[in-house]
Amino acid sequence: MFYLVEEFFSIQGEGKYAGTPSYFLRTGGCNLSCEGFGASYDVNGLVKCGCDTYFAVDRAFSHSWQKIEDAQIFISHLKMQFDAIGYLPHVVITGGEPLLYASEKVFYAVFSWLIDSGIHVTFETNGVIEIDFDKFPAYKKAIFALSVKLSNSGELMSKRININAIKKIIDNSQESFFKFTLSKDIIEDSAYDEISKLMINHPNQAIYCMPVGECKSTLEINDKAVFYFCMKHGFNYSDRLHIRIFDTTQGV
Numbered sequence: 001m002f003y004l005v006e007e008f009f010s011i012q013g014e015g016k017y018a019g020t021p022s023y024f025l026r027t028g029g030c031n032l033s034c035e036g037f038g039a040s041y042d043v044n045g046l047v048k049c050g051c052d053t054y055f056a057v058d059r060a061f062s063h064s065w066q067k068i069e070d071a072q073i074f075i076s077h078l079k080m081q082f083d084a085i086g087y088l089p090h091v092v093i094t095g096g097e098p099l100l101y102a103s104e105k106v107f108y109a110v111f112s113w114l115i116d117s118g119i120h121v122t123f124e125t126n127g128v129i130e131i132d133f134d135k136f137p138a139y140k141k142a143i144f145a146l147s148v149k150l151s152n153s154g155e156l157m158s159k160r161i162n163i164n165a166i167k168k169i170i171d172n173s174q175e176s177f178f179k180f181t182l183s184k185d186i187i188e189d190s191a192y193d194e195i196s197k198l199m200i201n202h203p204n205q206a207i208y209c210m211p212v213g214e215c216k217s218t219l220e221i222n223d224k225a226v227f228y229f230c231m232k233h234g235f236n237y238s239d240r241l242h243i244r245i246f247d248t249t250q251g252v
């Protein structure tokens with residue numbers, strides 16, 4: 001079983017494959033809450049804070065999540081979606097934290113079908129959950145966008161960084177890269193130190209940095225600082241195309 005928050009065909013807006021037509025599956029639930037990213041939202045009159053995908057993180061929204069319990073039914077549904085598109089697009093499995101379901105039978109069956117069909121699948125993950133690559137070998141063929149959270153997420157380091165989980169993914173998967181979400185403030189403060197510490201064990205890992213921004217106006221506050229930070233340190237700048245173009249619209 002896994003919870004699906006939304007699915008849609010769009011263009012990947014972030015990271016190494018930005019610009020690639022992709023079919024998105026957004027799962028529900030996350031092991032972090034990242035209040036430091038400062039996206040505020042309302043739950044029954046109570047103002048809360050989280051990341052830009054709070055609707056896929058906060059279980060207050062779970063009434064709108066779809067429970068996927070039958071892999072074959074969902075695979076048939078995906079086949080129809082891909083037929084309508086007219087080709088097999090890249091698939092991005094994002095969240096919330098999609099790897100919460102890594103050991104779930106239905107989730108693994110759907111993922112394995114995607115891989116067996118020759119589809120490129122990217123997981124957008126916070127890199128905290130350890131995958132058993134021996135028990136679930138199809139994951140070796142996935143691409144992992146390791147969106148490891150830094151101190152600006154507001155999460156404790158012990159909760160947001162799992163060195164073993166990151167190492168397992170980098171060592172076992174066919175492709176992975178780091179993707180960091182940076183604000184102007186953390187760039188002026190500790191971003192380079194925090195990233196450098198992570199890179200000690202993975203010096204050749206590609207790094208993509210993108211600006212914090214749950215909406216266009218916040219993005220514009222942070223984008224130039226990230227741009228110059230990437231130039232200074234030899235990292236790749238990643239914009240957030242979907243926010244730049246569609247602002248806060250969901251499902252694009």
Ligand code: SF4
Pocket residue numbers: 030031032033034051052053054057095096097126149153
């Ligand atoms: S890990 Fe990602 S999805 Fe989960 S709360 Fe943090 S930013 Fe949001």
